[in-house]
Amino acid sequence: MAENMVVFSGNSNLPLAREICRHLGTQLGKAHVQKFSDGEVWVEIQENVRGLDIFVIQSTCPPVNTNLMELLIMIDALKRASAGRITAVIPYYGYARQDRKVAPRVPITAKLVADLITVAGANRVLTIDLHAGQIQGFFNIPVDNLFAASVMLDYLKERFANDLVIVSPDAGGVERARAIAKRMESSIAIIDKRRTEPNEAKIMNIIGDIEGKTALLLDDMVDTAGTLTQAASALAQQGAAKIAACCVHPVLSGKAIEKINNSPIEEVVVTNTIPLRQEASSCSKIKVLTVGVLLSEAIKRIHSNDSVSSLFI
Numbered sequence: 001m002a003e004n005m006v007v008f009s010g011n012s013n014l015p016l017a018r019e020i021c022r023h024l025g026t027q028l029g030k031a032h033v034q035k036f037s038d039g040e041v042w043v044e045i046q047e048n049v050r051g052l053d054i055f056v057i058q059s060t061c062p063p064v065n066t067n068l069m070e071l072l073i074m075i076d077a078l079k080r081a082s083a084g085r086i087t088a089v090i091p092y093y094g095y096a097r098q099d100r101k102v103a104p105r106v107p108i109t110a111k112l113v114a115d116l117i118t119v120a121g122a123n124r125v126l127t128i129d130l131h132a133g134q135i136q137g138f139f140n141i142p143v144d145n146l147f148a149a150s151v152m153l154d155y156l157k158e159r160f161a162n163d164l165v166i167v168s169p170d171a172g173g174v175e176r177a178r179a180i181a182k183r184m185e186s187s188i189a190i191i192d193k194r195r196t197e198p199n200e201a202k203i204m205n206i207i208g209d210i211e212g213k214t215a216l217l218l219d220d221m222v223d224t225a226g227t228l229t230q231a232a233s234a235l236a237q238q239g240a241a242k243i244a245a246c247c248v249h250p251v252l253s254g255k256a257i258e259k260i261n262n263s264p265i266e267e268v269v270v271t272n273t274i275p276l277r278q279e280a281s282s283c284s285k286i287k288v289l290t291v292g293v294l295l296s297e298a299i300k301r302i303h304s305n306d307s308v309s310s311l312f313i
Contacts, residue, residue, distance in 0.1 A: 005303050006049060008078070010058040010070035013275050016091065016292060017057040023296035029054075033070055041069045043077045050082040053303050055126075057295075060094030060113070061274040062253060068094060068113065072120045079121030087124040087302060088117055091273035091291060092221075092249045096131035099138075114138035126298055128273055128291060129220045129248040132172075144308055146298060148248040148271050151289050153183060155269065156216070160244060163213045165189050169231045177218050180246075189215070191231050211239035221249035222268065225256035229263040236264040249273050250288075252280045260285055 008029040009017035021028050030046035056078070058071040071088060078086050098109035110132075117125065118141055125143045130136065136143040164186040168177035170193045181188045189208025215235045222228050222245070232243045243264050250270035257279050260268060269287045270276075280286060294311065301308045 004051070004084075005053045005055070006047070007055045007057065007299070008045070008074060009056070010067060010074060012059045012061055012067040012070070013057065013091065013272070015275060016059075016272050016290075016295075019290065019292035020057060020089075020296045020299065023293055024299065031074065033074065035066070039066075041066065041073050043070070043073045045074075045077050045081055048081075049078055051084040054078050054083045054086045055089050055299055055303075056086065056122075057089040057091070059092040059274055060090060061092050061249075061251065064094045068116075072116055075117070075120040075122050085123045086121055087126055087299075088122040089295060089299065090125060090127045091295065092251075093127050093130055093135070096135055099132045099135055110135050111138040124302065126295070126302065128271075128295075131220055144298060144302070146291075146294060146308075146311055148273070148289075148291055148294070149180060149183070150311070151271060151291055151294055152246060152248075152269060153180075155287075155289060156180075156246065157184060159267075159269075160184075160214050160216055163241070165208065165210050165213045165215055167191060167208075167210065167215050167217045167231070167235065169193060169217055169219050169227050173219055176220065180218055191234065193227065193231075206234055206238050210235055212241050214242040214244070215240040217243070217245040217247075217265075219245070219247045221251055222247040222256065222270070223251040224254045225252065225259040225263075228268075229259045229265065232263045232265045242266060245269070250276060250280065250286070252277065256280075257283050 006029040007021055008031050010033050032044040056074050060068045095109045095113045128146045129148055130145050166177045166181040166186055167189045168174045169191050177188045189210050192205040217231055235243050244267045245265050246269040248271050268285055271289050271291045298308050
């Protein structure tokens, strides 16, 4: 790659950052990112970045606040070191589910995080599968929201070819399900869900024909796996012959792995936007696909000021 580009990374997803650098034919920039004993994040950029095109790779995954602060402080350090342009590469954008007021006197935290990243000094944001596309409008800088479908489709076509129905776990995911179903040449079904409180949902009804078919649950993330496993149980009760799931961001918090293991789901396809914790990496039901090539290609195009629109599929 060109000499005037440097890729840095926080501690949230170093394996993905190193993979991206391998595809770019470069090394990770030298930076020291650590915590003091009281929990404060400390960053030192250990090479000259004056006037250079900088990319900072950092998912704001658990521990969310620590990783977010690492990103903000790294951007600030690079800005104060006179970096030419700073692109925040955020494979998983945390706080994205808090994107609107759902009750009186609650925050819109996704907007707050966007403001923090912008004020810290980022000139551009590159991310994958935002929970809600309108979050792009929370930023006053360019945002490239890539889709992991391009990474997953070949595997899904090979693995789930016959009698397939794409299932959206809620009404909000219908557009995503329809786009994948069109490319898979399959039908879709929708699960009517009522959320009683955060991280708690109750499955109400299934709209569509899934009897005797392979049901592929499609979502942008799997957190506690409550919605996913309840949906799988409902599909099994309605006569689905086989049940699998495809979720871009494997948050997998709490007892998610236990729920997945005890569910009728045969396989959960995820990406490496978030590194799997040990319990998840040893789960035989989880299949991980990499977004390293997708992100490295986007970084190349952003650096050379080429169009990235062909990556939005």
